[in-house]
Amino acid sequence: MSEVMHTITRVESTIHSWLGRNSVRLLRISMGSIILLFGFLKYFPGVSPAEHMVETVSRMLTLGLMPDRLVMVGFATVECVIGLSVITGVGLRLVIYPMALWAVGILLPLVLMPGELFSGPDHMPNLEGQYVLKDVILLTATMVIADAAVRAGRPRTYGASGTWQ
Numbered sequence: 001m002s003e004v005m006h007t008i009t010r011v012e013s014t015i016h017s018w019l020g021r022n023s024v025r026l027l028r029i030s031m032g033s034i035i036l037l038f039g040f041l042k043y044f045p046g047v048s049p050a051e052h053m054v055e056t057v058s059r060m061l062t063l064g065l066m067p068d069r070l071v072m073v074g075f076a077t078v079e080c081v082i083g084l085s086v087i088t089g090v091g092l093r094l095v096i097y098p099m100a101l102w103a104v105g106i107l108l109p110l111v112l113m114p115g116e117l118f119s120g121p122d123h124m125p126n127l128e129g130q131y132v133l134k135d136v137i138l139l140t141a142t143m144v145i146a147d148a149a150v151r152a153g154r155p156r157t158y159g160a161s162g163t164w165q
Helices: 002-041 051-062 068-088 092-105 108-112 127-133 135-153
Strands: none
Touching: 002 068, 002 135, 051 068, 051 108, 051 127, 068 092, 092 135, 108 127, 127 135
């Protein structure tokens, strides 16, 4: 029985070690790919599923003073730059700040247009509402990536508890 437990412990240790080395990198690549793809779609009128929401929120925040196409191209460019940085890690410590604003911004439709997003039966989220609600995961992933980027730039110190921090 102890040989089985020893094998299970070794397998578990190997899995945890692999996750420790790769999980944030894989999160960065997958999230960066999503951001880049959805940003790229915004360059083409009528292609992005978020086009209506971006335009509506922009009109509300700018009182309609910014042309929709300019806002869409600007937002597309910001998303593509963020996506490429998150995928490659190049400039990541600089990009995490606009990325945090982006993550909050993609949730603005929840506050500014709840009637449109929750127009399903019994005020359940419609397809656009579900699209925005999944962005809560992107916000949380942004927090993990930002924390990892900041930690990567700090020297490790030996803490009072006797462990490396």
